[in-house]
Amino acid sequence: MCGIVGYTGKKKAIFVLLEALERLEYRGYDSSGVALLEDGKIFVEKKVGKIRELIRSLWGKQLDATLGIGHTRWATHGGVCELNAHPHTDQEGRFALVHNGIIENYRELKEFITSKGIEYKSETDTEAIVHLISLNYDGDLLRAVLKTIPKLRGAYAFAVFTAFEPGRVVGVRYGSPLVVGLGEGENFLASDIPALIPFTKNIIPLEDGEIADLTPEGVSIYDFEGNPKVKESIKIHWDIISAEKGGFKHFMLKEIFEQPRVVGDTIKGYISRDYELPFSLKEFRRILITACGTSYHAGLIGKYWLEKFVGVPVEVVYASELRYADTPIGPQDLVIAISQSGETADTRFSALSAKEKGAKLLSIVNVMGSALSRESDYTLYTHAGPEIGVAATKTFTCQLAVLFSLAISEHPEREKLMDELLKIPHLMEEVLSKSESIREIALKYTKSKNTLYLGRRLSYPVALEGALKLKEISYVHAEGYPAGEMKHGPIALIDENMPVVVVAPRDRVYEKILSNIEEVLARKGMVISVGFEGDEGLQKLSRDFMEVPKCHEELSPFLTVVPLQLFAYYIADYLGLDVDQPRNLAKTVTVE
Ligand code: F6R
Numbered sequence: 001m002c003g004i005v006g007y008t009g010k011k012k013a014i015f016v017l018l019e020a021l022e023r024l025e026y027r028g029y030d031s032s033g034v035a036l037l038e039d040g041k042i043f044v045e046k047k048v049g050k051i052r053e054l055i056r057s058l059w060g061k062q063l064d065a066t067l068g069i070g071h072t073r074w075a076t077h078g079g080v081c082e083l084n085a086h087p088h089t090d091q092e093g094r095f096a097l098v099h100n101g102i103i104e105n106y107r108e109l110k111e112f113i114t115s116k117g118i119e120y121k122s123e124t125d126t127e128a129i130v131h132l133i134s135l136n137y138d139g140d141l142l143r144a145v146l147k148t149i150p151k152l153r154g155a156y157a158f159a160v161f162t163a164f165e166p167g168r169v170v171g172v173r174y175g176s177p178l179v180v181g182l183g184e185g186e187n188f189l190a191s192d193i194p195a196l197i198p199f200t201k202n203i204i205p206l207e208d209g210e211i212a213d214l215t216p217e218g219v220s221i222y223d224f225e226g227n228p229k230v231k232e233s234i235k236i237h238w239d240i241i242s243a244e245k246g247g248f249k250h251f252m253l254k255e256i257f258e259q260p261r262v263v264g265d266t267i268k269g270y271i272s273r274d275y276e277l278p279f280s281l282k283e284f285r286r287i288l289i290t291a292c293g294t295s296y297h298a299g300l301i302g303k304y305w306l307e308k309f310v311g312v313p314v315e316v317v318y319a320s321e322l323r324y325a326d327t328p329i330g331p332q333d334l335v336i337a338i339s340q341s342g343e344t345a346d347t348r349f350s351a352l353s354a355k356e357k358g359a360k361l362l363s364i365v366n367v368m369g370s371a372l373s374r375e376s377d378y379t380l381y382t383h384a385g386p387e388i389g390v391a392a393t394k395t396f397t398c399q400l401a402v403l404f405s406l407a408i409s410e411h412p413e414r415e416k417l418m419d420e421l422l423k424i425p426h427l428m429e430e431v432l433s434k435s436e437s438i439r440e441i442a443l444k445y446t447k448s449k450n451t452l453y454l455g456r457r458l459s460y461p462v463a464l465e466g467a468l469k470l471k472e473i474s475y476v477h478a479e480g481y482p483a484g485e486m487k488h489g490p491i492a493l494i495d496e497n498m499p500v501v502v503v504a505p506r507d508r509v510y511e512k513i514l515s516n517i518e519e520v521l522a523r524k525g526m527v528i529s530v531g532f533e534g535d536e537g538l539q540k541l542s543r544d545f546m547e548v549p550k551c552h553e554e555l556s557p558f559l560t561v562v563p564l565q566l567f568a569y570y571i572a573d574y575l576g577l578d579v580d581q582p583r584n585l586a587k588t589v590t591v592e
Contacts, residue, residue, distance in 0.1 A: 002086075002100035002586075003027035004178070005074045005195060006159035006169040009186020009216045011066035014335040016059065016188070020195040021051050021070045026390050026587040027100075028074025028469050029190060031275050035096035036065035042096050042163050046085040050581075066216075067167060068187075069159045069303040071098035074586040077106070078123030088127045090134035094163045100191055101176035102591050103155035105538055110150065111409035129509075133160055142213050145170050146226045149211075155345060155590065157206075159189050165514035173206040176561040176590045177343045177371060180204040180212045180219055182233055187214040192588070193236055193367065202233045205369030234369055250579040252389030252417075252473070256565050257432055259394050263558065264425035266398040267384040270405035271418060274335040277378055279360065280534075281310045284467035285332035288359070289316040290350050292589070294392035294468060295338040295399060298364075300461035302336070302403035308554070309407040309417075319346035320592070327439050336550065338403075339363065340387060340395040341588040342370025349592070357359070366395050380406065389580045390587045391473050393565050396465065397428070397558055404555070420552040424559070427549045431562045434547070437468045439561050441528065441544045443538060445499050451476060451565075452500045452525075454491060456513050459503035462557045466501060467562030473572040473582050494523040500563075502529045502562065504538055505548070505556035517541050528567075530560045 003024025007016045017034050025032075032054045033046030043063070047053040051072060070087035078084035087096040103109070106125035113131045114120050120127060129148065136147040141162050155175025161168060171178050171189040174366070181188030181203055189198050189212065193203055204221070206212060213220045221229045248254035269275065281287070289299035289307055296318055303314040317325070319337070323346065335353035341357065344366035352375055355361040363376035366384050373379040382398035387491035401421070408417045447449070451470055455463035464480035471478050481490055483502065494500065500520045504513045515535070517527055521541065529542040532550045539545040546563035548556075572579045 002074050003099040004034060004069070004094060004100050004157060004159050005170060005190045005191070006069045006171060006214065007186070008067045008167055008169050008214050009183060010066055011186065012063065013065045016064045016199065017068050017070035017559055018051065018055055019198060020190055021072050022189070023195040023197070024191055024389055025051050026073050028072050028075055028586045029305045029581050030075050030080040031082065032070070032072040033085045033087055034068055034070040036068035037161060037163060037166055038063060038065045040163055040166070042089060042093050043088060044087055044096060048080055048082055048085065049462060067161060067169065069096060069098045069161060076102055076591060077125045084122045088122060088124065088130045088567055092131050095130050095134045095135065096136070097126065097127040097158055097159060097160040099129060099156055101154060102154045102155035103152055103316070103338055105152070112386050116188040118520035130160065134291065137162065139164070141165050141168055141170050142211070142222070142226070145211060146224070147170060151226050157191065161229035161537050167188050167215050169205070171212040171214065173210050174208050175345070177588070178319035179205060179369070180214070182219060185221050186217050186243045186311060187216065189214065192368070194388070197236070197386070199237045203236055203369065204231050204233045205374070207374060208371065219248070236368070249573065250389065250569070252393060252569055252579050253527045255387055255389050255394045256562065256569065258385070259397050259562065260396050260428040260432070262399050263397050263428060264383045265304070267405065267421055267425070269381065269383055270402065273406065274361040274410070275363070276356060277382065281306070281312060281334065282410065284312055284334040287312050287334045288329065288354065289336045290322045290354070291313060291338035291347050292319050292344055294396050294465060295340060295347070297461045297465040297468070298337070298396055298399035298403060299338050300464070301400060302407065304458050305404055305407035305554065309411045319344070323350035329354045329357040329359050333359040335359045335361050335521040337361065337363045337372055337376065338399055339372050340366045340392055341419045342372035343552055343588050343590050344368045344373070345590050345592050348372050348375065356511040366398070366400055367370060385429055388580055390422065390585050391469055397561065400558055420555060423551065424555055426561060427551055427559055430549045431559055438546055438566045441546060441568045443574055444544065444568045445528070446574045447570050448497070450498060451478040452493065452498060452512070453478060453480040454486060454500060454516060455480070456483045456509040457507065458554070458557050459505065459560060462499070462503045462561050462564065465561055466503070466568070469565055470571065471567035471584060473568055473579050474575060475577065475583070476571065483513050486516060487519060491519065491523065494520055494525040495526040496526070498525045500525045501567070502527055502528050504531045504559050505553070505560055506532050506535065506550070507553040507556060514541070515539070530563050
């Protein structure tokens with residue numbers, strides 16, 4: 001949802017900004033731009049399209065600036081055009097600013113600005129901030145920012161510099177992510193940590209209500225009253241290799257193939273009891289899981305496990321719905337917020353409102369130091385490493401690893417169940433070793449306009465996740481449904497042109513789902529099934545069969561989801577689509 005970056009140091013800023021922007025491109029990619037302080041003047045270049053368009057337009061230009069800011073955009077206010085792309089500048093071109101988030105009161109700010117005779121050039125909310133900072137400037141950028149902040153309503157992170165103060169960049173965080181990178185004689189700002197991996201591993205994640213004042217020599221942090229704050233930096237262990245494609249055609253494919261390793265890493269973090277929570281899950285009247293998208297699907301699977309192994313009722317609610325519902329929530333509730341990024345606005349704010357009502361807040365997060373992890377009473381990390389592909393894959397299975405470990409943490413058969421879980425990474429490798437046959441199957445369905453995904457019990461959220469993957473990267477309409485519900489409506493859709501993907505491991509609802517398959521076949525639907533190897537009965541009923549090794553019945557989602565990720569990937573790749581950066585999407589959605 002827009003990526004921002006800032007640099008001040010000794011290097012040519014343009015190289016730092018472009019490299020960091022390419023790493024942030026997953027956050028938004030309809031247009032991009034940079035602003036540099038060249039010989040005391042602000043130079044701005046913006047382009048519609050991907051970062052490569054910006055790089056092309058900068059080709060051959062002599063840019064020696066050692067300070068600059070950059071932006072990659074996912075449009076919220078104003079169409080996609082160069083005028084609306086960031087950075088934005090003030091009337092005289094003495095201040096440049098990049099922003100991620102939404103300024104909700106920008107219309108009234110715009111009226112105020114234009115009433116001063118200032119021309120408001122773009123259709124964006126962002127432009128208001130840079131004009132206000134310019135109007136409030138009296139020789140000190142930090143003071144101008146401090147005077148401007150109380151006028152802004154909404155969620156934002158921005159970076160700003162002025163031609164009057166070479167060497168200085170100021171960053172502000174309020175509701176949208178921003179981190180500071182610490183270097184030797186250079187310092188950085190970025191929307192997230194992976195953007196800075198090539199440059200530094202020393203990071204200060206800013207909290208909402210903090211300002212970072214950067215020069216090449218140092219970084220000072222302030223609150224919104226201008227009081228200095230002392231902040232510790234954290235050391236990031238992700239290496240640069242894990243944020244590269246490593247020979248795979250797309251990040252998504254690489255991340256699918258990384259699953260055995262990262263799921264193994266995540267499980268390792270929860271084998272010992274060191275991580276133990278300072279409370280018992282059984283203490284609670286109810287567990288409320290809140291999340292969005294793929295993380296929500298992980299939550300749906302977590303519900304089955306928590307209810308089975310802990311015995312406490314669990315509700316799973318879309319974060320965007322929970323926040324404005326009148327759900328009674330109180331101190332007897334545990335809220336589990338699941339988020340890869342830890343920055344998703346819907347998830348953060350619904351979790352925070354539950355916390356304000358007295359619930360205990362536990363989060364499951366991938367990005368260390370992210371807002372949600374800091375706002376929670378307790379955080380359990382997935383150890384998936386950076387996920388660059390916009391479609392979540394490895395973080396989903398790592399979230400499952402945390403949820404399962406959590407669900408069995410107080411169970412008398414924990415050791416036995418942990419042993420079963422420990423087999424999963426190896427079994428995932430077996431699924432991946434059959435990727436070629438999944439590709440062959442996927443290529444038969446590249447012309448389908450619709451696909452139905454069915455599953456029961458644990459396989460129902462897997463069906464939802466399979467459908468989401470196909471929708472988001474292939475732009476094929478796909479719907480996930482509980483197989484038993486099909487007869488109550490969606491069965492009307494089935495004819496000889498409808499592929500129906502059925503997730504059918506041999507579990508307690510296996511016989512039931514075979515009956516559902518018969519219902520599909522009776523209407524001439526094309527059945528593509530995912531089931532346990534050696535299941536000849538299922539194979540006979542299916543036009544195509546994607547097999548996974550047998551595993552403990554509670555753990556099948558770890559394996560059955562993998563063929564569905566690959567199925568969607570191969571279709572999207574065949575169609576020549578931008579797998580890692582599908583249209584209209586952003587990796588981290590920091591607006592409501
Ligand atoms: C789907 C996908 C999204 C995210 C959702 C939540 O592939 O990536 O649906 O799962 O936007 O994001 P996080 O987990 O960062 O809160």
